[in-house]
Amino acid sequence: MNKERVLVVEDDAVMRRVLLLTLRGHGYDASAAATAREALKHVETRAPDAMILDLGLPDMDGVEVAAAVRRRHELPIIVLSARGDEQQQIQALDAGANDYVTKPFREGELMARVRAALRKPTALPERSLLEVGPVRLDAIERRVQVRGVEVALTPIEFKLLYLLARESPSIVTHQQLLGAGWGADRVEDVQSLRVYVKQLRRKIEKDPARPLCLVTALGVGYRLVPPDASVY
Amino acid sequence: MAESVASIESAWIRSVPRVWLQKVAPYAIAMAVVAVSATVAYLALPYSDVADGAMIHLLAIVLLATRFDLKVSLLACVVSIVTFDYLCIPPRFALEWVDPKSSLTFVAMVVVTVTISALNERLRREERTARETAFRAEALHRLNLELSGASEPEHLAAVTTRHLESLFSAQVTVLLQAPGRSLERVAVNAQELEHAERAWARREMVGQTVESGTMIWVPLVGIHECLGVVGLRVERAFDKDSKQGRLLSACANQLSTAIERAQLSSAVHRTQLEAETERLRSSLLSAVSHDLKTPLSSIIAAGTALSTRRNELEPEIVDQLLSGVVSEGERLHRLIQNLLSITRLESPTIHLRPTPEAVEDILAAVLRRMETRLGSRQVRADLEAELPLVLVEPMLIEQVLANLLENAVSYAGPEATIEVCARRQTGSLIVQVLDDGPGIAESERHKVFEKFYRGRSSSQTDGGAGLGLTICRAIVRAHHGRIAVRERPGGGTLVEFTLPSVLGLHHRALEPASPVLQ
Numbered sequence: 001m002n003k004e005r006v007l008v009v010e011d012d013a014v015m016r017r018v019l020l021l022t023l024r025g026h027g028y029d030a031s032a033a034a035t036a037r038e039a040l041k042h043v044e045t046r047a048p049d050a051m052i053l054d055l056g057l058p059d060m061d062g063v064e065v066a067a068a069v070r071r072r073h074e075l076p077i078i079v080l081s082a083r084g085d086e087q088q089q090i091q092a093l094d095a096g097a098n099d100y101v102t103k104p105f106r107e108g109e110l111m112a113r114v115r116a117a118l119r120k121p122t123a124l125p126e127r128s129l130l131e132v133g134p135v136r137l138d139a140i141e142r143r144v145q146v147r148g149v150e151v152a153l154t155p156i157e158f159k160l161l162y163l164l165a166r167e168s169p170s171i172v173t174h175q176q177l178l179g180a181g182w183g184a185d186r187v188e189d190v191q192s193l194r195v196y197v198k199q200l201r202r203k204i205e206k207d208p209a210r211p212l213c214l215v216t217a218l219g220v221g222y223r224l225v226p227p228d229a230s231v232y
Numbered sequence: 233m234a235e236s237v238a239s240i241e242s243a244w245i246r247s248v249p250r251v252w253l254q255k256v257a258p259y260a261i262a263m264a265v266v267a268v269s270a271t272v273a274y275l276a277l278p279y280s281d282v283a284d285g286a287m288i289h290l291l292a293i294v295l296l297a298t299r300f301d302l303k304v305s306l307l308a309c310v311v312s313i314v315t316f317d318y319l320c321i322p323p324r325f326a327l328e329w330v331d332p333k334s335s336l337t338f339v340a341m342v343v344v345t346v347t348i349s350a351l352n353e354r355l356r357r358e359e360r361t362a363r364e365t366a367f368r369a370e371a372l373h374r375l376n377l378e379l380s381g382a383s384e385p386e387h388l389a390a391v392t393t394r395h396l397e398s399l400f401s402a403q404v405t406v407l408l409q410a411p412g413r414s415l416e417r418v419a420v421n422a423q424e425l426e427h428a429e430r431a432w433a434r435r436e437m438v439g440q441t442v443e444s445g446t447m448i449w450v451p452l453v454g455i456h457e458c459l460g461v462v463g464l465r466v467e468r469a470f471d472k473d474s475k476q477g478r479l480l481s482a483c484a485n486q487l488s489t490a491i492e493r494a495q496l497s498s499a500v501h502r503t504q505l506e507a508e509t510e511r512l513r514s515s516l517l518s519a520v521s522h523d524l525k526t527p528l529s530s531i532i533a534a535g536t537a538l539s540t541r542r543n544e545l546e547p548e549i550v551d552q553l554l555s556g557v558v559s560e561g562e563r564l565h566r567l568i569q570n571l572l573s574i575t576r577l578e579s580p581t582i583h584l585r586p587t588p589e590a591v592e593d594i595l596a597a598v599l600r601r602m603e604t605r606l607g608s609r610q611v612r613a614d615l616e617a618e619l620p621l622v623l624v625e626p627m628l629i630e631q632v633l634a635n636l637l638e639n640a641v642s643y644a645g646p647e648a649t650i651e652v653c654a655r656r657q658t659g660s661l662i663v664q665v666l667d668d669g670p671g672i673a674e675s676e677r678h679k680v681f682e683k684f685y686r687g688r689s690s691s692q693t694d695g696g697a698g699l700g701l702t703i704c705r706a707i708v709r710a711h712h713g714r715i716a717v718r719e720r721p722g723g724g725t726l727v728e729f730t731l732p733s734v735l736g737l738h739h740r741a742l743e744p745a746s747p748v749l750q
Contacts, residue, residue: 084569106604191588194588207618208541209615216590216596218594218597218630219625219626
């Protein structure tokens, strides 16, 4: 089996070295780019399976790099950002990144995200049947089953859950969720979103007070993941 | 036309009696009194001396002189003398006198009348002057009182305008000095401005004839410079040495003093602020440099040892050094985060961008983030069911919980139990972080929030430079909440803070709860 190819885009030499070592140690075919230009060229010529992108690049805004890559490719992008830079994280996610990890990060956390990102099958637009952990969604029939039991969802709840399931395990930002649930012009009402997430958790979680499937990415959005993936 | 004439006429008719009363009444009263005294003197003749009659007349005249002016008194005096002579002095019923001493009596009566009348006049004049002085003092006092309550030059000018307008029944304009050492142009035309500027430049009162009266411009002279000009539009001009002129000057002086006081006080305040900022900066710098250097030196020392003596060292030692590098690095990271937070939170332009958040989510994120730091310790979460959302910046509240948990870990010992509770109140949420460690002495409970405060039993594990609780307090306050250390029954530490809750939208209101199935 071919090793999966991961591109590390990081301008700091020490961090770059550590990432390459870690990824290779976990069995990935890891290469590195130190600038945005190098990274974009690499993506075009070598078609990696995943990308770890640091947002603090010298020659281009990390968010623009994510957008540029996403315009032409489907590969999962995991962004590395500093704590306190939520705005940039959100922008990167909205521009097409799938997940983010804040520095300093734990190796386990990063590797779990990489694994999860690569598990996601590439390219699929609308799939009629989605399954994430105990949740099964039928997009055409608009039915949802949780742990084998049919669950009644309101129209908006369904739209939200569908988007989360489709993007799983990637993070979906508040804005993306609001757009899916209410339309692109209602982008201010985070409170409504919270209420709906609470309702959804009541319907799909074993213990709604300790959600394991519909997990919060604080300040950024939500994601739907299998409950056994403990790093979320 | 006929209407207006009639109305004018009726007004005239109505006013005539009043005018008549005012002018003629004193004379009428005086005559009446004289008549009475003459009658009394005449009737008393059989039982008394002529001299007694003179006294009765004199009494009447004196009473009149104390009440009415000189003209009335003199007339009364003359009439009194005539009637006295006619009725009482022999030969009676004739205007002549036999006894030459009577002339003395008449002269004495006139002198007494004039003297008392004059004294009376003077008394009334002095009384009027005293009243005016009291009025002026009272007006200035009231003005001063109101000026002392205000601090902005515009406000002070408005107060003075009001007082001057009521004192002088005139229209008042105040022009203050604008930055750039010239008068601001406010609601005045070019001609008025020219006169105003002349008053301002010369620092003396300037009069300007305008239609419907005079405009008097008074400069507001301060210690170093002229602060502005007050303009008074009056019907009749008055001189600066007149009573009104002096009152106007006095009011203008009050205003100048008040403006200068306000300017000085704000300059003092600014200086104090700068000194305070400077003091904070240097204390921050000195506290921080120690706390930055300590972990850095450990890292460099461990790194050096590992790189130069790697082969000599036993694997356990290598492990220890390496984990020391990691933990010191994390400690450094925490410290820098704290410093950045405090800088941001204490900046005067801090703008929170709160969003509705679930406390459960924030707590879950903190616990995930602090997994390694917590190690084997368990944190018990006791959150009330159905907690409302809170309006917060989630990362900041995450920081508060992280700092409080960090403190619990640092100070409560490795065996301690840590608990986080949350319950609702009207309009807010109360969050508590508890541990059963040694606790904080009652005398220290409010001090712990001060910058650079470290506990008595502070350990080397604290890497926050004593800023952790300071930051918590700054964050909670920025969210309009309160934070305090409370007594924990059974011992240990209890830190409690409140957050504003969001009045909930109910799910029902958002859409009908119908299932998706078609």
